[in-house]
Amino acid sequence: MGGVVGEFELIARLARYLATRHDRVALGVGDDAAIVLPREAGVAVAVDVVVEGVHFRRDLSRLADVGWKAVAVNMSDLAAMAARPLAAVVGLCRPASVGPEEVEELYRGMRDACDRWGAALVGGDTVAATALAVSVTVLGDVDPARALRRSGARPGDRLVLVGTLGAAATALALTDVGVEVDATLLEAHRRPRALVAAGRALAAHGATAAIDISDGLGADLEHVCVASGVRARVRAADLPLAPGVVEAAGAAGADPVLLACAGGEDFALLATVPAEGARDAAAAASSAEGVPAAVVGTVLPAGPGPVALLELDNGEMLDLTGLGYDHYRRRIR
Amino acid sequence: MGGVVGEFELIARLARYLATRHDRVALGVGDDAAIVLPREAGVAVAVDVVVEGVHFRRDLSRLADVGWKAVAVNMSDLAAMAARPLAAVVGLCRPASVGPEEVEELYRGMRDACDRWGAALVGGDTVAATALAVSVTVLGDVDPARALRRSGARPGDRLVLVGTLGAAATALALTDVGVEVDATLLEAHRRPRALVAAGRALAAHGATAAIDISDGLGADLEHVCVASGVRARVRAADLPLAPGVVEAAGAAGADPVLLACAGGEDFALLATVPAEGARDAAAAASSAEGVPAAVVGTVLPAGPGPVALLELDNGEMLDLTGLGYDHYRRRIR
Numbered sequence: 001m002g003g004v005v006g007e008f009e010l011i012a013r014l015a016r017y018l019a020t021r022h023d024r025v026a027l028g029v030g031d032d033a034a035i036v037l038p039r040e041a042g043v044a045v046a047v048d049v050v051v052e053g054v055h056f057r058r059d060l061s062r063l064a065d066v067g068w069k070a071v072a073v074n075m076s077d078l079a080a081m082a083a084r085p086l087a088a089v090v091g092l093c094r095p096a097s098v099g100p101e102e103v104e105e106l107y108r109g110m111r112d113a114c115d116r117w118g119a120a121l122v123g124g125d126t127v128a129a130t131a132l133a134v135s136v137t138v139l140g141d142v143d144p145a146r147a148l149r150r151s152g153a154r155p156g157d158r159l160v161l162v163g164t165l166g167a168a169a170t171a172l173a174l175t176d177v178g179v180e181v182d183a184t185l186l187e188a189h190r191r192p193r194a195l196v197a198a199g200r201a202l203a204a205h206g207a208t209a210a211i212d213i214s215d216g217l218g219a220d221l222e223h224v225c226v227a228s229g230v231r232a233r234v235r236a237a238d239l240p241l242a243p244g245v246v247e248a249a250g251a252a253g254a255d256p257v258l259l260a261c262a263g264g265e266d267f268a269l270l271a272t273v274p275a276e277g278a279r280d281a282a283a284a285a286s287s288a289e290g291v292p293a294a295v296v297g298t299v300l301p302a303g304p305g306p307v308a309l310l311e312l313d314n315g316e317m318l319d320l321t322g323l324g325y326d327h328y329r330r331r332i333r
Numbered sequence: 334m335g336g337v338v339g340e341f342e343l344i345a346r347l348a349r350y351l352a353t354r355h356d357r358v359a360l361g362v363g364d365d366a367a368i369v370l371p372r373e374a375g376v377a378v379a380v381d382v383v384v385e386g387v388h389f390r391r392d393l394s395r396l397a398d399v400g401w402k403a404v405a406v407n408m409s410d411l412a413a414m415a416a417r418p419l420a421a422v423v424g425l426c427r428p429a430s431v432g433p434e435e436v437e438e439l440y441r442g443m444r445d446a447c448d449r450w451g452a453a454l455v456g457g458d459t460v461a462a463t464a465l466a467v468s469v470t471v472l473g474d475v476d477p478a479r480a481l482r483r484s485g486a487r488p489g490d491r492l493v494l495v496g497t498l499g500a501a502a503t504a505l506a507l508t509d510v511g512v513e514v515d516a517t518l519l520e521a522h523r524r525p526r527a528l529v530a531a532g533r534a535l536a537a538h539g540a541t542a543a544i545d546i547s548d549g550l551g552a553d554l555e556h557v558c559v560a561s562g563v564r565a566r567v568r569a570a571d572l573p574l575a576p577g578v579v580e581a582a583g584a585a586g587a588d589p590v591l592l593a594c595a596g597g598e599d600f601a602l603l604a605t606v607p608a609e610g611a612r613d614a615a616a617a618a619s620s621a622e623g624v625p626a627a628v629v630g631t632v633l634p635a636g637p638g639p640v641a642l643l644e645l646d647n648g649e650m651l652d653l654t655g656l657g658y659d660h661y662r663r664r665i666r
Contacts, residue, residue: 026375026477026480027477027480027482030483030560031414031482031483031484031560032379032409032410032411032413032414032483032543032544032545033377033378033379033410033411033413033414033416033471033473034377034378034379035375035376035377035378035414035475035477035480036375036376036378037374037375037376037477038371038376041370042359042368042369042370043368043369043370043371043376043472044366044367044368045366045367045368045369045420045422045455045456045470045472046365046366046367046422046456047422047423047424047456047457047458047468047470048424048458049424049425049426049458049459049460049468050460051426051460051461051462054460054461055460077365077366078365078366080365080366081364081365081366081368083366087378089378089379089380089470090380091380091381091382091424091466091468091469091470092382093382093384093426093462093464093466093468122378123378123379123380124380125380125381125382125468126382127382127383127384127387127388127466128384128387129384129426129464129466130463130464131426131462131463131464133424133426133460133462133466135380135382135424135426135458135468136424137378137380137422137424137470138366139376139378139472140366142368144359144360144368144370147359147360147368149360149364150363150364150365151364210365211365212365227363227364
């Protein structure tokens with residue numbers, strides 16, 4: 001059929017975006033499987049799917065942005081383990097409305113993100129589908145004994161937050177109400193950054209647990225508390241909001257702190273660190289990554305009531321759990 | 334909303350299908366990433382997406398079959414590398430019509446297939462989508478120096494085929510024309526078998542190259558020939574057709590050999606082996622797996638004309654290339 005690009009032709013076009021000359025790739029694209037060479041005893045494996053209408057909108061993101069994001073959200077998972085990115089593969093569902101050139105653009109975005117974090121994009125499978133979905137799996141090198149798990153937080157540890165909160169959620173909230181959005185805020189939604197160097201710095205400075213803030217601070221802190229069998233209290237005044245969030249949230253009629261805690265898509269890192277080392281760990285993570293980092297709260301012993309609390313400036317305590325982004329309930333409009 | 338299962342609830346329900354106690358899993362489900370412990374210097378990585386309407390039909394396959402198949406087609410890629418299955422993760426696009434119980438059934442099929450080949454199902458991401466698509470990534474242990482690549486075939490090598498051809502394609506062809514299909518034939522489509530033990534036996538017996546027959550013998554042999562810079566000739570009389578294919582193809586008005594060469598979804602292994610060891614390699618692979626194996630042709634030096642030829646019983650030569658399954662052109666109806 002005229003104009004139809006078959007599977008094998010498309011594979012050939014996409015091959016140039018896949019890594020062949022990477023020092024940890026023994027066999028790249030073009031075989032039944034790629035072969036990569038891990039650097040450590042452990043390989044961290046994470047998978048995240050990004051789907052049109054849930055994680056991106058075609059009117060806000062170009063396909064290169066979508067490709068970048070599909071990789072970056074996975075790299076953020078590796079960052080939270082203190083793993084070093086090694087390789088990525090993609091399973092792509094492509095609707096007929098996305099032409100071969102657009103698939104190439106998407107691959108270019110994935111390759112750029114892989115390059116940014118030193119991983120090799122080593123393979124992909126593309127199938128015809130009714131909607132655009134990008135399933136990326138990443139591999140990372142990690143010493144299993146030094147990986148940052150969610151379960152290691154201990155009462156008395158401090159909460160260290162690396163990066164800022166609220167940019168992506170604010171950008172989407174403003175867009176929803178028809179207000180023009182500052183490009184920097186929207187870029188946080190389009191091209192999230194994975195704090196890989198920060199994750200490794202936190203591990204090197206004694207962090208006991210970590211998670212990346214993808215579902216919102218409330219939901220993700222709850223994950224750490226439940227996994228560790230602890231509670232935690234966050235001071236609202238100490239939370240590093242992204243530049244422009246306070247002003248923009250005001251314009252959208254939203255509370256900036258609640259938006260920042262519930263919004264999701266921040267890809268900041270939240271770690272727990274023994275009290276005596278918390279400020280040093282924050283400084284090291286900030287310096288490694290060139291982003292803000294702050295001590296924002298304290299890990300508490302298990303007890304009754306919500307496991308994660310937000311202490312407002314007036315001393316009021318809010319339940320942070322339940323403030324979170326759940327794809328099945330709340331979608332990008 | 335009543336009846337809606339949120340992301341976190343669904344994750345909790347699915348967690349029981351994920352491996353936690355596997356001797357190569359240092360960290361299972363419930364963190365930002367899983368951590369697995371490779372056994373060799375190399376990790377083979379493959380990804381395949383199976384999509385409703387392309388790789389399965391809901392009227393022919395239960396969701397447990399779909400889950401099995403999504404894993405098995407990837408295990409077949411590992412088999413063709415002579416890799417040993419280690420772990421699998423899944424990115425799942427779930428339409429609203431597929432309820433939580435059905436997702437569990439799909440996970441059960443994936444877990445059963447992982448168990449069958451000794452891999453650990455260590456993670457998954459499920460997103461809301463308009464159509465069902467299952468993107469599975471598998472990892473396998475492999476010594477890079479001993480992996481079977483597509484590029485190693487040499488003139489004079491013999492072609493060894495392990496497994497049988499035509500079952501899945503025949504089952505679908507019959508279904509298309511409304512003929513009731515034998516359960517064994519249909520099972521090849523529903524629950525393909527990955528010849529992992531055969532792949533390792535072939536490598537141990539000196540195989541120079543291998544591929545799994547997923548796109549059809551013609552297309553896949555062409556891949557080996559192009560990667561190796563050789564041509565090849567297959568004798569039709571030597572091809573091991575699946576039981577029932579000749580009779581069933583006749584009923585559908587199709588040529589059984591052409592159906593077997595073009596049909597795809599066989600997940601047989603095609604290897605090249607130096608002539609002197611070919612029969613032993615075939616016997617070892619057959620014995621390791623409990624399936625037929627045969628020497629079916631010869632690798633030829635590069636030259637003009639089609640790279641892959643099919644020699645019929647009457648001496649006629651057909652061009653085997655182009656006989657193949659291309660998802661963008663030919664779909665399951």
